[in-house]
Amino acid sequence: MEDPMNYYGDGLSTGGWLFILFVFAFYIYTYWRIFEKAGKPGWAALIPIYNTIILLEIVGKPWWWLLLFLIPGVNIIFAIWMTNLLSLSFGKGVGFTIGLLLLSFIFYPILAFSLAEYKGPAGK
DSSP states (O other): OOOTTOOSTTSOOHHHHHHHHHHHHHHHHHHHHHHHHTTSOGGGGGSTTHHHHHHHHHHTOOTTHHHHTTSTTHHHHHHHHHHHHHHHHTTOOHHHHHHHHHOHHHHHHHHHHSSOOOOOOTTO
């Protein structure tokens, strides 16, 4: 017999899963566009770890920064730094970096679909 107090069922509905799939696909497409704007292959956005290496190339940092993302606490600092460098690489400022960090679902698509141009790696 089912618990009458269980209003939420046993998991997500089909609509919930479709929404999650849509959001996931939209983020992949957004990163694809950012990579292409920076002159990198868009398909690299599909491959975990490799997409981070490509993102590090876009911002002008070495591949071994990937290892720093494995250290708890340090990874947060370097992720924020990398986000700032991404913003600067597209000619945006610190305010845009804050937007990328706090409202990523708005600012990453702005970066991908606006007329923002890749200016070159900001980290060099």
